[in-house]
Amino acid sequence: MASNKIYWKNEAELNPNDSIVQKLKENEFPEEIPVDEFLGDKETLSDSTTNRRDFLKYVGFSTAAASLAACEGPVIKSIPYVVQPERIVPGVANYYATTIANGFDFASILIKTREGRPIKVENNKDAHIGGSANARVQASVLSLYD
Incomplete structure (x- = not known):
């Protein structure tokens, strides 16, 4: 009892002869990712003096700093007096x-x-x-x- 159902995501895939669907299948990733823009050229990377140990130090420090920045202080709930003493006025020493x-x-x-x-x-x-x-x-x- 094999299932011969064909699943589709949108109306364009329902009609497989459509030219737009063919074009999308052929050009799923039309552009190459510009890796050199954010990494720099290969000569600069090979001349870098940063070794793996220093890189891991920087990554560890930045992760720890981000973790500490994300921490919030504890929520302190103020509970009022049921019967307030006569000598104690809140805010007065x-x-x-x-x-x-x-x-x-x-x-x-x-x-x-x-x-x-x-x-x-x-x-x-x-x-x-x-x-x-x-x-x-x-x-x-x-x-x-x-």
């Missing part, structure tokens, strides 16, 4: 005075917070205790998130 004793670093500090999260550690100039907030004390804001 609160300051809390405290002390820190971290190894050999002792200081009276002022912590700046927004929406309950510490964002900056400063020296408390109003405190009567000596000691200032050095770089390690100011960097301790990162340990408050742990």
Whole structure:
């Protein structure tokens, strides 16, 4: 039970005696691809000092750069308070005075917070205790998130 169906793509192929169909079959690729335009002439290619290793470096770098450029940052959804605390106003910073004793670093500090999260550690100039907030004390804001 062999199938003798002839399939066609458009009306011109339905009539095989049509001259347009014959012309298209003979000249499917009428022009040669101009390879020399985008590669250059053969003399320039043979004189090139770029070896395969350098070429693969360039391709790898451009692929990595394109991949990083295509990456998007994560979507952070903001969730409102169900019952908002009285002391917290969104966008307005609160300051809390405290002390820190971290190894050999002792200081009276002022912590700046927004929406309950510490964002900056400063020296408390109003405190009567000596000691200032050095770089390690100011960097301790990162340990408050742990």
